Amino acid sequence: MSDKGQNQGRKLLAVFAHPDDESFICGGTLAKYAAEGVDITLVSATRGEMGRRMGNPPYLNRETIPTAREQELKNACDCLGIRQLRFFDIRDKTVEFVDREALVARIEALIRDLDPDVMLTFHEKLGGHPDHCAIGWATTEACRRAGRLESLYFISFGGMMEQPERYGYTRRDVVKVDVSAHLPAKLAAFRAHRCQSEIDEWVWRSDREALSRFGSHEYFLRAAPAPASDAAGRGARGLF
Amino acid sequence: MQPIDPSVIQNRIDNLRDRDLYIHLEMTTGAYAAHRDSSKHPAATFISNALIRFSHGSVSGGGPFRVGLKMPHGWVYSEGLTHYEETDSERLIMAGHDREGKLVVALQLSPQPF
Numbered sequence: 470m471s472d473k474g475q476n477q478g479r480k481l482l483a484v485f486a487h488p489d490d491e492s493f494i495c496g497g498t499l500a501k502y503a504a505e506g507v508d509i510t511l512v513s514a515t516r517g518e519m520g521r522r523m524g525n526p527p528y529l530n531r532e533t534i535p536t537a538r539e540q541e542l543k544n545a546c547d548c549l550g551i552r553q554l555r556f557f558d559i560r561d562k563t564v565e566f567v568d569r570e571a572l573v574a575r576i577e578a579l580i581r582d583l584d585p586d587v588m589l590t591f592h593e594k595l596g597g598h599p600d601h602c603a604i605g606w607a608t609t610e611a612c613r614r615a616g617r618l619e620s621l622y623f624i625s626f627g628g629m630m631e632q633p634e635r636y637g638y639t640r641r642d643v644v645k646v647d648v649s650a651h652l653p654a655k656l657a658a659f660r661a662h663r664c665q666s667e668i669d670e671w672v673w674r675s676d677r678e679a680l681s682r683f684g685s686h687e688y689f690l691r692a693a694p695a696p697a698s699d700a701a702g703r704g705a706r707g708l709f
Numbered sequence: 710m711q712p713i714d715p716s717v718i719q720n721r722i723d724n725l726r727d728r729d730l731y732i733h734l735e736m737t738t739g740a741y742a743a744h745r746d747s748s749k750h751p752a753a754t755f756i757s758n759a760l761i762r763f764s765h766g767s768v769s770g771g772g773p774f775r776v777g778l779k780m781p782h783g784w785v786y787s788e789g790l791t792h793y794e795e796t797d798s799e800r801l802i803m804a805g806h807d808r809e810g811k812l813v814v815a816l817q818l819s820p821q822p823f
Contacts, residue, residue, distance in 0.1 A: 519755070521739050525810025527710040530794050530802050531733060532823060562740070562753070598740050668809055 476709055477506035482585035484576060484608040485624075486564055486600035487517035488542035489665050492658035495589065495624045496549055497648025498687045498708070500655055503550025507709075510553035510583055512576075513542060514604045519561035522665050529664055537664055544661035548654055555579075565603035572604075576611035585620065587708045588612060592623035592690060595636060609692060621692035622708055630688035641695045644708055649685040656680055710792040713803065715768045718793060721801045722766040722776070725818055731758045733817040734787065755815075758822045761785065773805055776816055787816040 481502055485491055491499055491511055503509055518535040529537055539556070546554050557575065559567055580588065591597075591605030605623065612621045622644060629636070630643045648655065656679055659666045666672045671682050689708060737753035763785065766778035770788075778785040789805035800819035807813050817823060 519735075519737075519753075521737060521811040521813075523710070523804070523806065523810060523812050525806070527792055527804065527806050527810055527812070530710055530792075530804055531735070531812075531815055531817060532794075532797075532800075532802060560757075562755075600740075668811075 474506045476502060479507045479587075479709055480583060480585040481507050481509045481587045481589065481708075482512070482580065482583055483509065483589040484512045484514070484579075484604060485589075485591065486514045486598065486604045487520070487561065488513055488538045489517065489545070489662045490591075490601070490624075491542075491551070492545045492549065492655065492662055493665075494626060495687050495689075496545075496655035496658045497651045497683070498646045498689075499551060500549045500651035500658070501646065501648055502708075503552075504651065504654075507586075508553070509549075509551045510555065510579075510585070511546060511551050512555045512557060512579070514557045514559045514564050515561040515600065516556060516558075517561055517665075520665065522668055524664055525668065534664070538662075541662045541664065545658040548657035548661050550654070562600060564600040564607075569607065572607045573610045573614065576608050577614050580611055580615045580617060588617065588621045589624055589689070589708075590621065592625070595623070595625065595629075595690075597626065612692065619693040619696075622689040623692060625688045625690060628684055628688070630690060633690070638690060642691050644689040644691065645706060646687050646689065646708065647685060647706070648683075648687050652680050652683045652685075655683060710804065711795045713768070713772065713774050713790060713793050715770075715774060717795075718768045718774070718776070718801075718803070722768065722778070725763075725801060725820075726766065727762065727764060728820060729760055729762055730818045730820060731822045732761050732785065733757045733815060733823050734759075734785065735812075735815040736787075737813065739811065776803070785816070787814060789814045790816060 516535040517538045523529040590608035591601040593606035596602035735755035763778035769775045774790045775788045790803045794802035802817045805814040
């Protein structure tokens with residue numbers, strides 16, 4: 470999957486909850502596909518305005534943080550090669566409380582409009598944060614209604630899907646993406662989310678030291694069972 | 710944000726007395742607390758843009774600070790405040806941050822909705 474332009478003309482839609490989800494969780498994969506020519510649209514449901522990291526000493530407050538995080542996300546998108554960015558303007562922490570039908574309909578309309586080849590979102594139970602689970606549920610439901618579940622993958626944290634059995638999945642449900650060539654872009658995106666990442670000292674050490682903290686692969690769970698062609702446990706190595 | 714100077718805060722509280730004000734009041738231990746450590750009990754609560762009015766209010770303590778505002782039928786109380794936004798003259802924006810700079814508590818008052 471390293472040939473430049475191999476995925477030219479393909480489209481990826483990622484629907485996440487907060488600025489930084491795209492970089493901290495699957496920044497390597499997004500950078501990789503962007504570099505291969507994939508047109509990526511990122512939706513951030515909120516602006517992460519209820520985050521607790523305000524700088525130390527604090528230079529942000531509840532009223533200035535939405536704009537700051539929006540700008541940081543724009544910068545991170547530049548680092549990763551994401552060209553389309555949309556906000557749903559939902560208040561941080563309230564994704565699970567908004568009108569579910571309206572949210573699903575909004576995502577379904579986006580799917581039908583963009584017609585992406587691949588979609589990414591959070592797993593509705595393994596999301597780790599109520600906003601993640603809520604946007605994951607809504608996106609999954611929207612994919613189901615659009616008849617596109619086979620194009621949907623759930624992002625996962627770090628190496629948790631190296632042992633999918635612990636979560637009730639098998640190796641066949643997992644897609645492993647080699648991001649080793651795109652870790653510098655991922656690191657740049659981490660640093661673009663400055664107010665969130667500056668508390669993590671390792672991010673700001675030398676490039677070499679910081680890059681050594683990243684895994685060489687990112688893992689995704691299939692929303693639909695693997696097609697028969699991927700059988701025999703070979704394990705798919707890409708999302709497209 | 711600047712570290713709270715109680716005399717400045719007292720002055721600003723006094724200027725907001727007996728007026729309809731929008732309040733943002735929040736306390737949080739962090740949504741990821743339990744994700745990282747299952748022994749943690751994550752708690753967060755906020756109320757945003759509720760309308761209040763207080764007849765008197767004061768700031769207290771030696772830092773972190775406490776603020777109490779007497780309303781016609783009750784109180785607004787907040788403990789753990791460390792910083793305020795010095796560039797905002799219309800609104801009183803205060804927050805309490807832990808040693809890492811993470812927000813723990815916020816108390817904000819404004820004549821206009823936030």
